[in-house]
Amino acid sequence: MPTDILMPALSPTMEEGKLAKWHIKQGDRIKSGDVIAEIETDKATMEVEAVDEGTVTDILVDEGAEGVKVNAVIARLKGDGEAEAPAPKVNGTSAPLPPQPAPAPIAAEPPRPAPVVHQAPPVTTQDESAPGTEFVTQTVREALRDAMAEEMRRDGTVFLMGEEVGQYQGAYKVSQGLLDEFGPNRVIDTPITEHGFAGLGVGAAFGGLKPIVEFMTWNFAMQAIDQIINSAAKTLYMSGGQMGCPIVFRGPNGAAARVAAQHSQNFSAWYAHIPGLKVVAPYFAADAKGLLKSAIRDPNPVLVLENEICYGRSFPVPKTDDHIVPIGKARVIRAGRHVTLVSFSITVGLILQAADELAKAGVEAELIDLRSLRPLDTETIIASVQKTNRLVIVEEGWPICGIGAEISAQVMERAFDWLDAPVLRVTGKDVPMPYAANLEKLALPSVTDILDAVKKVTYA
Amino acid sequence: MSPPAASREVMLTYYREMLLIRRFEERAGQLYGMGFIGGFCHLYIGQEAVVVGMQAAIEPGDQVITAYRDHGHMLACGMDPAGVMAELTGRSGGLSKGKGGSMHMFSREKNFFGGHGIVGAQVPIGTGLAFANRYRNNNRVCLTYFGDGAANQGQVYESFNMAALWKLPVIYIIENNQYAMGTSVERSSSERHLYRRGLSFNIPGEEVDGMDVLAVRAAGDKAVSWCRSGNGPIILEMKTYRYRGHSMSDPAKYRTREEVDQVREHRDPIENLKAHLLNGGLATEDDLKTIDKDIRAIVTHAAEFAQSSPEPDSSELWTDILKDAS
Numbered sequence: 001m002p003t004d005i006l007m008p009a010l011s012p013t014m015e016e017g018k019l020a021k022w023h024i025k026q027g028d029r030i031k032s033g034d035v036i037a038e039i040e041t042d043k044a045t046m047e048v049e050a051v052d053e054g055t056v057t058d059i060l061v062d063e064g065a066e067g068v069k070v071n072a073v074i075a076r077l078k079g080d081g082e083a084e085a086p087a088p089k090v091n092g093t094s095a096p097l098p099p100q101p102a103p104a105p106i107a108a109e110p111p112r113p114a115p116v117v118h119q120a121p122p123v124t125t126q127d128e129s130a131p132g133t134e135f136v137t138q139t140v141r142e143a144l145r146d147a148m149a150e151e152m153r154r155d156g157t158v159f160l161m162g163e164e165v166g167q168y169q170g171a172y173k174v175s176q177g178l179l180d181e182f183g184p185n186r187v188i189d190t191p192i193t194e195h196g197f198a199g200l201g202v203g204a205a206f207g208g209l210k211p212i213v214e215f216m217t218w219n220f221a222m223q224a225i226d227q228i229i230n231s232a233a234k235t236l237y238m239s240g241g242q243m244g245c246p247i248v249f250r251g252p253n254g255a256a257a258r259v260a261a262q263h264s265q266n267f268s269a270w271y272a273h274i275p276g277l278k279v280v281a282p283y284f285a286a287d288a289k290g291l292l293k294s295a296i297r298d299p300n301p302v303l304v305l306e307n308e309i310c311y312g313r314s315f316p317v318p319k320t321d322d323h324i325v326p327i328g329k330a331r332v333i334r335a336g337r338h339v340t341l342v343s344f345s346i347t348v349g350l351i352l353q354a355a356d357e358l359a360k361a362g363v364e365a366e367l368i369d370l371r372s373l374r375p376l377d378t379e380t381i382i383a384s385v386q387k388t389n390r391l392v393i394v395e396e397g398w399p400i401c402g403i404g405a406e407i408s409a410q411v412m413e414r415a416f417d418w419l420d421a422p423v424l425r426v427t428g429k430d431v432p433m434p435y436a437a438n439l440e441k442l443a444l445p446s447v448t449d450i451l452d453a454v455k456k457v458t459y460a
Numbered sequence: 461m462s463p464p465a466a467s468r469e470v471m472l473t474y475y476r477e478m479l480l481i482r483r484f485e486e487r488a489g490q491l492y493g494m495g496f497i498g499g500f501c502h503l504y505i506g507q508e509a510v511v512v513g514m515q516a517a518i519e520p521g522d523q524v525i526t527a528y529r530d531h532g533h534m535l536a537c538g539m540d541p542a543g544v545m546a547e548l549t550g551r552s553g554g555l556s557k558g559k560g561g562s563m564h565m566f567s568r569e570k571n572f573f574g575g576h577g578i579v580g581a582q583v584p585i586g587t588g589l590a591f592a593n594r595y596r597n598n599n600r601v602c603l604t605y606f607g608d609g610a611a612n613q614g615q616v617y618e619s620f621n622m623a624a625l626w627k628l629p630v631i632y633i634i635e636n637n638q639y640a641m642g643t644s645v646e647r648s649s650s651e652r653h654l655y656r657r658g659l660s661f662n663i664p665g666e667e668v669d670g671m672d673v674l675a676v677r678a679a680g681d682k683a684v685s686w687c688r689s690g691n692g693p694i695i696l697e698m699k700t701y702r703y704r705g706h707s708m709s710d711p712a713k714y715r716t717r718e719e720v721d722q723v724r725e726h727r728d729p730i731e732n733l734k735a736h737l738l739n740g741g742l743a744t745e746d747d748l749k750t751i752d753k754d755i756r757a758i759v760t761h762a763a764e765f766a767q768s769s770p771e772p773d774s775s776e777l778w779t780d781i782l783k784d785a786s
Contacts (some may be wrong), residue, residue, distance in 0.1 A: 097710035159595070185595065191625070196584050196618025203588020206573050207523070208730060209595060227615075230578050238564035239574070240557030275781050301784040327785070 005075040007061075007068045008040060010046045013309055017041040018066045021072060028056045030077070037074070042139065042312055043173045050264055054079045060071040063205040084170045135316035140282075143289035143317050144174050144250075144306065148212060150322070151296040152182055155210060161188040161197060162214030162251075172311055173250060197247070198224030202231045205247040208222040208319035210296060215251035218267045218305065225270075232301040233276030248295045250304035253281070254346065254396050255433060256446060257309065266397035266434035268344070271303050272373040272406070278327050279374040285315040287371050290325025298327065305373075307346045330354045330377035332384065336364035339454050340384040342407060343394040344370035347445060351394055354450040363458065373403060381407060382415045390457040391422040394450055421457040426450050466674055468742045471733065474516065474673045475743075476751050478508040478730045480716055483500060483759045484541055485704075487549055488531065492708050494627075497548045500577075501562050504532035506703040509729035511536040513676025514603055514696075517684050521598075523574040525586040526605035528563035529635075529702075529743030533605065537570040541758055545766035553769030557776060580606060580613030585630070587619040590630035590693075601629040601687040609640025611654050620693070624661040627692035629644040631683045632658070634697045641706040642714035654658065655697035663693050671727040701727065 012363050021038040024030055030050045035046045059165035068074065090169045104219065129135075138146070152158045159182075163170045166179040166189040179187040190197040194215065201211040215221040219267045221228065228249060235243045254266035268272060271279045278300055282288040288306070292331035317323065333348070334355055341351040355365040366384050370377065394402035404425035410422055426449045434440055454460075466474075485503040492501050504511075507529075515536040526533045531701070534544050538770050539555060546560050547554030554737045555565045563577040573589060576582040586604025595598040610616060611634055634654045638645055645652050655665030664686075668679040676698065683694045705712060735745040 191618075192619055193618040193621065195615045196587075197623060199581060199584025199615060200588035200591055200619065200622060203525075203573075203585035203590075204592045204595070205588070206585065207589040207592025209592045226578060226581060227584065231581055235564075236567070236783065237780045238556060238560040239566040239780075240555070240559050242556075242568055243566045243574075244783045278782070294785075298785045300785070353738070356784070 001079070002057060003054060003077040003079065003098060004073045004157040004190060005036070005052075005077065007052075007070050007072045007074050008046075008048055009070045010044055013209075014024065014041055014070060014254060015042075016067050016069045018061060019061050019068050020061045024056050024058060024059075026056050026059055030054065032037075032058060039110045042141065046387065048160060052077055052079075060189060065378055078105065094142055099440060115151075121159045127347040129318050134319040136319045136382075137314050138285050138289075139312055139314050139380075139409070140174065140288050140306070141174050141311040143285035143315075144292055145176055145178065147289045147292035147296070149176070149178060149181060151293055152186060155296075156213065157208065158210045159186040159188065159303045160212045160214060161190055161201060163190055163192055163216050165189060165214050170214075172308060174186070174306075174311065175214070194220050194223040195227065199227040201247055202227055202245055205232075205245045205301075206235075210246050210248075211298060212248045215249065216226055217256075217263065217308070218251050218253040219263050219265050221249065221251070221267070228271075228277075228301070228303070229274055233274050236300070240243070242430055244299045245301050246299045247301050248292070248304060249301070250292065250295075252311070253305035254307055255309075255428075255440075258435060258437065258440065259296070260435040261432035261435075262318060266395075266428065267394065267395050268305055268373055269402045269406075272403060273306070274378070276301070277374060278325055278372070279305065280372045281345040282325075282371050283307075283310065283345055285313070286317045286323065287331075288370070289317055289327050290323045291321075291327060292370065293324050294327050302327065310346055310349075325371070328372045328375040328377060329373070330368050332366060332368040332380065333369050334365070336366035338363045338365065339390040339392060339458055340366045340368060340381070340388045341392050341394060341450065341454075342368045342370060344373065344403070345396065346392045349392065349398050350445060350447055350450060353447045354454070357447065357451055358454060363454065363460075370403075376406070376410075378407070378410050378414070382411065385411055385415045386418045389418055391419070391423045392453045392457060393423065394426045394445055396428050396445060398430055399425055400430060402427055421459065424453040424457055425438040426453050466677070468737075470516075471674075471737060472743060472747070472751070473514050474509075474677075475719075475730070475733050475737065475748070476755065477515075478673065478733070479751060479755050480541065480758065481505075481508045481511070481535050482730055483755050484535060484545070484762065485531060487759050487763050488545065489704065491545075491549065491709070491763060491766065496672060497562070498550065499561055499708045500528065500618070500763075501548065502529040502707050503702070503704045504529055506531060506723070506728075507635060507637060507670065507698075509587055509673035509676050510633070510670045510698045510700055511605075513673040514631075514633060514680045516678025517676050518601065518603060522572065522600050522684075523571045523573055523586070523593075523602040524605070525582045525589065525602065526575070527579065527582055527607060527610060528575070528577050529607070530563065530565065532576045534565055534567070534575075536574055537567065537572040539567050539570050539572060541762040542765040545762040546769045549766040549769070550771065551766060551769035552772040552776070553765060557774040557780075559776065559780065568746045569695060580610040582606065582616050583610065583613070583616045584619045587623050587628060587630055590623065590628040591626065591769060593629050594626065599688055601631060601684055603631050603633060603782045605633045605635055606638065608634060608636040608638065608645050608649070608654060612640075612648060616657075620658050620661040620663055624658070624663050629687040629690075630693045631680075631687055632663075632693060632695045633697065635700055636697055637702040638701050639702070639706070639714065642710060642711070644714065648671070653697070655695050658693070658695045660689070665695035665697060667697045667699060670700035671723075671729045673729055700741040733769045
């Protein structure tokens with residue numbers, strides 16, 4: 001039986017990649033452990049090793065081919081002693097990686113055609129770009145990198161520190177190229193020592209520098225939370241206004257895909273709770289860039305909650321030298337009159353999809369991307385509720401004492417008479433994140449959950 | 461007194477600075493008993509030689525950071541005693557406008573960076589101040605104080621590692637007063653010689669008689685010169701003793717009265733310096749009495765200010781949470 005070699009996934013979120021290099025050719029005899037190819041994604045490069053032994057009969061994907069789907073057959077082997085017949089197309093039974101369907105690439109969202117560019121949503125209000133602004137298409141990852149690079153060029157006291165930000169080029173490649181441009185004094189690889197380097201960053205900020213501290217993920221920042229809250233957030237107050245702490249803590253927050261309970265926690269509500277911090281959680285690349293630049297310039301500690309799954313998504317970004325988005329301002333990303341959907345970070349993608357579905361049924365949803373969680377732009381939410389009279393809040397985090405709970409309370413306190421239905425929340429389920437693909441999907445909010453909630457508030 | 465001879469003037473300055481801390485702390489204890497000071501109040505009585513000796517070893521522009529037993533450090537840095545005392549009483553004339561309290565005071569002007577209430581948290585911060593020095597190549601050093609209790613916190617070792625790795629100009633001063641609250645070093649530490657705690661990071665350490673201001677100064681000079689020469693961090697373990705309880709309410713069950721009395725009798729840093737000055741013919745009783753009188757006046761004024769300064773305006777509740785972004 002010939003053996004299919006399949007395109008492997010380098011990470012649970014990978015959907016496709018580039019076959020950068022073949023190390024084998026037709027007729028080669030290979031044994032398990034031999035490096036047969038190099039695979040590249042926007043995040044990483046990896047060598048692929050053979051699992052099975054035999055002779056290479058077919059190379060099915062050209063070297064340099066881009067966009068090779070995970071689990072596509074890339075080569076074929078025949079075992080020793082097998083007849084060298086053109087192998088009938090078989091389903092892989094043995095491959096470098098288990099040949100099950102690729103893990104749901106975006107567990108938070110139902111499958112959909114993979115768009116290369118996430119189009120700018122139709123913006124009907126509050127478009128911050130001047131008329132005639134040119135746009136370039138960038139991934140969120142590139143936008144964040146550019147934000148740091150621009151600010152580091154502008155201000156010599158800005159530096160980046162964290163695990164693997166330098167030589168490795170960023171655990172998620174967000175800091176790609178920065179070491180080359182700025183050198184090891186300003187792009188600093190730390191030991192794995194979150195509590196220590198978070199506190200060191202605070203000290204450097206007290207000492208007049210403007211640190212950007214990257215956490216490989218916010219999950220690991222729990223080790224450092226004392227320094228973030230007790231030292232960074234409170235010292236200005238405790239010093240009667242003498243001691244500002246101009247520092248940015250940033251990194252991916254929330255669930256990635258298939259990384260289970262300890263690596264999937266969403267900390268939005270935790271940090272939004274703390275006076276003395278500013279907290280932003282952008283979705284679009286332009287907001288990621290503009291908010292990170294604002295965060296670096298801000299004289300206060302600012303937390304930038306990014307999202308691993310969104311790093312690779314592409315959006316238009318204004319082609320200007322200095323694209324700034326103010327902290328504390330939500331954006332109405334689509335106008336509508338029947339119901340308001342509020343969200344932030346990755347679940348903005350869900351409300352956009354839900355709104356498309358609703359439009360087919362004649363329901364016009366107004367969509368608000370919060371962008372900042374502290375300060376929270378309740379004015380924009382309330383203005384929208386006064387128009388639509390119905391509100392659904394969508395977040396990936398847990399429901400109890402969450403962002404949605406806070407917004408519900410504020411809307412009840414300040415816009416009670418404008419509501420025609422109870423405010424509903426669509427959230428992550430109140431459980432630790434399970435590993436199993438089906439359970440993980442159940443644990444995360446979905447478009448269906450949002451459509452169900454909209455039905456309820458519109459009494460449809 | 462063993463170490464190198466200091467001039468008469470220098471020794472009189474040390475005497476004066478140590479006495480200021482002693483009298484200030486005694487008065488703070490009294491005000492606490494009278495209900496003017498609330499919450500936690502950790503007195504520095506007994507440990508005065510440590511900060512006075514170390515402060516003498518640094519220059520303006522070098523930084524100081526410590527934990528919550530911090531009144532002595534602030535006075536040694538030259539911060540206004542009346543402002544410190546008024547902070548203890550929670551008044552608007554306090555150095556943090558009454559919003560920080562005993563454990564949370566700062567002075568940009570004097571390069572004193574707090575005043576931190578979480579055991580050990582000041583150690584990475586002090587390491588970060590040293591990082592900023594190295595980033596700027598400004599030849600400044602940071603004195604990072606912590607106690608024998610904090611010496612068992614993980615973040616201290618995370619800091620040691622980075623400081624040694626990046627050769628940061630930081631002097632870690634372990635004020636070993638032998639009790640972390642009520643737990644003795646013997647009952648809490650597998651390695652009781654705390655100056656050895658940096659060995660696995662290749663950080664040199666030295667044990668110093670923290671009850672002898674001249675010994676502290678000598679060790680401080682060496683350490684500062686080590687740091688300024690680009691050698692990275694160094695540890696000084698100051699063997700010292702606190703006479704009072706951990707905070708104001710302290711059951712005093714973990715050590716004997718005799719133990720405390722023994723130290724007061726034989727190792728008191730102020731009495732020993734005084735004897736040295738008098739026996740060596742470097743000062744007369746009258747010289748010292750003049751100093752005593754000055755100090756009493758300063759402390760009396762501080763106490764009066766701390767009681768008469770008004771409470772912060774209620775509008776202060778909502779200020780200093782965030783700085784205005786420009």
